Amino acid sequence: MARPDQLLPVPSLRFVPVWRRNLRVWRKLMVPSVLGNFGEPLLYLFVFGYGFGRLVGEVERMPYMDFLASGIVCSSIMMTASFEALYSAFTRMHEQQTWTNMLNAPLNVDDIVLGEIAFAATKGAFSGVAILVVATLAGFVAGPAALWVLPMMLLIGLCFASLAMVVTAIAPGYDFFLYYFTLILTPMLLLSGVFFPLSELPTVVAGIAHLLPLANAVAIVRPLMTGTVPADVLLHLSVVIAYGAAAWVFATHRLRRRLAS
Amino acid sequence: MTVVAARALAKEYDGHAVVDGVDLAIEPGECFGLLGPNGAGKTTTLRMLLGLTHPSAGELTVLGHAVPEQARAMRARVGVVPQTDALDPDFTVRENLLTWASYFGLEQGIGPRVDEMIGFAALQGREGAGVAALSGGMRRRLSLARALINDPELVVLDEPTTGLDPQARQHIWQRLRRLRDDGRTLILTTHYMEEAERLCDRLAIVDGGRIVAEGRPRDLIARHIEPCVLELRGGAAWQWGRGEGMALAARSEDVGDTLLLYAHDDSELLAALGAAPTIEYLSRRANLEDVFLRLTGHDLRD
Ligand SMILES: Nc1ncnc2c1ncn2[C@@H]1O[C@H](COP(=O)(O)OP(=O)(O)O)[C@@H](O)[C@H]1O
Ligand SMILES: [Mg+2]
Numbered sequence: 001m002a003r004p005d006q007l008l009p010v011p012s013l014r015f016v017p018v019w020r021r022n023l024r025v026w027r028k029l030m031v032p033s034v035l036g037n038f039g040e041p042l043l044y045l046f047v048f049g050y051g052f053g054r055l056v057g058e059v060e061r062m063p064y065m066d067f068l069a070s071g072i073v074c075s076s077i078m079m080t081a082s083f084e085a086l087y088s089a090f091t092r093m094h095e096q097q098t099w100t101n102m103l104n105a106p107l108n109v110d111d112i113v114l115g116e117i118a119f120a121a122t123k124g125a126f127s128g129v130a131i132l133v134v135a136t137l138a139g140f141v142a143g144p145a146a147l148w149v150l151p152m153m154l155l156i157g158l159c160f161a162s163l164a165m166v167v168t169a170i171a172p173g174y175d176f177f178l179y180y181f182t183l184i185l186t187p188m189l190l191l192s193g194v195f196f197p198l199s200e201l202p203t204v205v206a207g208i209a210h211l212l213p214l215a216n217a218v219a220i221v222r223p224l225m226t227g228t229v230p231a232d233v234l235l236h237l238s239v240v241i242a243y244g245a246a247a248w249v250f251a252t253h254r255l256r257r258r259l260a261s
Numbered sequence: 262m263t264v265v266a267a268r269a270l271a272k273e274y275d276g277h278a279v280v281d282g283v284d285l286a287i288e289p290g291e292c293f294g295l296l297g298p299n300g301a302g303k304t305t306t307l308r309m310l311l312g313l314t315h316p317s318a319g320e321l322t323v324l325g326h327a328v329p330e331q332a333r334a335m336r337a338r339v340g341v342v343p344q345t346d347a348l349d350p351d352f353t354v355r356e357n358l359l360t361w362a363s364y365f366g367l368e369q370g371i372g373p374r375v376d377e378m379i380g381f382a383a384l385q386g387r388e389g390a391g392v393a394a395l396s397g398g399m400r401r402r403l404s405l406a407r408a409l410i411n412d413p414e415l416v417v418l419d420e421p422t423t424g425l426d427p428q429a430r431q432h433i434w435q436r437l438r439r440l441r442d443d444g445r446t447l448i449l450t451t452h453y454m455e456e457a458e459r460l461c462d463r464l465a466i467v468d469g470g471r472i473v474a475e476g477r478p479r480d481l482i483a484r485h486i487e488p489c490v491l492e493l494r495g496g497a498a499w500q501w502g503r504g505e506g507m508a509l510a511a512r513s514e515d516v517g518d519t520l521l522l523y524a525h526d527d528s529e530l531l532a533a534l535g536a537a538p539t540i541e542y543l544s545r546r547a548n549l550e551d552v553f554l555r556l557t558g559h560d561l562r563d
Contacts, residue, residue, distance in 0.1 A: 017363040025351040101347035105364035106337040260314050
């Protein structure tokens with residue numbers, strides 16, 4: 001067991017059974033879960049995209065639907081991973097005592113945190129894939145280069161799952177998550193170039209937006225899906241990884257205290 | 262090899278000592294009980310033994326592993342039945358066992374072991390039932406079966422029969438005796454004297470985070486309590502006890518509406534009561550409850 005004051009997580013493959021436990025439960029509840037996860041992003045894509053797309057026509061020299069589809073892939077991963085690592089994880093931690101219980105087996109807090117993050121990322125990536133498939137069938141995706149998006153989806157999922165896990169780690173109850181949605185996720189969704197290009201924003205706001213993990217994710221995913229080569233890949237990747245890694249370290253540290261006091 | 266060796270184990274919460282210098286030496290094959298009122302520090306002691314919380318002070322090895330440093334390797338050899346049945350509500354009986362086994366890295370060929378444990382818990386025919394559909398006794402049996410999935414050398418049980426009806430309790434006791442007969446070491450906490458007396462080879466009575474007495478149940482009774490007890494209940498009996506009775510007894514305890522008289526030999530007391538036929542009383546042998554009351558006082562704890 002890590003000392004309570006030890007900073008870094010101790011990664012171990014023991015996180016796999018935690019991930020698989022959640023996967024088992026998810027398989028049982030697949031149908032309602034899939035509807036919940038994809039219904040909303042698909043509505044945004046088709047209804048919003050159709051109506052709004054007719055108004056604006058082209059954005060950044062591409063049809064609005066193509067522009068929007070790549071944004072929705074990213075935002076859907078963010079939302080799905082966040083919901084899982086907030087509400088569902090909190091339920092397991094708090095209501096069901098699943099985590100306290102796991103600690104009686106040869107699992108540590110670090111394994112549980114990593115397993116939960118990995119699972120939320122899996123769910124997020126899964127929703128991203130589903131939207132990618134639909135968008136491809138609808139003709140919004142340029143070509144096979146879009147397959148490069150797949151590993152990126154997992155990374156985006158890991159990043160937002162870790163960020164949400166920090167909130168779960170410090171949350172006294174479910175109500176606390178509203179702050180995260182209202183103050184962080186919704187502004188990020190609107191400022192990250194999902195619905196309209198960052199270039200439309202005032203310079204100062206655009207400057208801040210460039211620091212957001214979602215904006216950096218979109219900056220990689222959009223070119224890949226629309227058939228161009230992304231610029232500054234290393235920079236964008238580093239931002240996404242940095243947010244995720246910092247959040248993972250912090251969440252593990254806080255949860256060790258919370259669960260092993 | 263000593264299964265649990267703890268020296269001066271202590272745990273503080275907010276400057277308040279919850280466990281305050283506990284020494285333990287538990288030998289293989291022994292059933293060891295921690296007996297104490299609510300808040301005595303039993304659960305906290307067990308959590309330290311399992312490496313779930315860091316001691317504020319003291320040294321601890323369990324099955325030869327330094328704890329908490331090597332707690333993971335130690336827990337792979339231990340089975341735990343927590344105070345509340347922490348079963349997975351998202352799973353059926355069988356899935357609970359399979360998932361639990363997976364936490365130990367046991368998946369290949371675990372089927373027969375799972376069947377065996379379902380039999381041990383007498384849950385045949387309920388493999389597919391959800392946890393919510395089980396009675397309290399069944400849940401506790403499933404908790405116990407789950408704790409045995411890894412064939413543990415040491416089984417740790419926190420209040421294994423609290424909240425169960427007498428039949429369900431008997432059922433659990435029977436299984437615990439079977440585990441002891443298999444040569445496993447058992448550590449359990451309880452506040453039921455009867456449970457401690459029946460199951461435990463050795464007991465530590467804990468109060469306020471300290472061990473106030475330790476030994477075999479019978480020895481503890483012999484060491485701390487006169488062998489004969491008279492219980493006097495109700496106004497007339499109580500008055501008789503305060504007067505004539507106390508003069509003949511070695512010691513008395515006033516427990517709310519009951520007066521307890523302790524004596525090395527109760528023949529004089531019984532003769533005196535024979536002369537006062539209207540007084541109702543109960544004559545019995547001293548038991549652990551008397552030891553417990555004497556050592557931890559009578560105040561209600563919660
Ligand atoms: N995590 C904790 N933080 C603060 N106090 C605690 C914590 N865990 C237990 N305590 C306190 O320690 C005391 C002993 O608790 P516990 O070990 O659960 O007793 P028992 O199992 O004998 O009833 C109680 O007063 C309890 O409130
Ligand atoms: Mg307790």
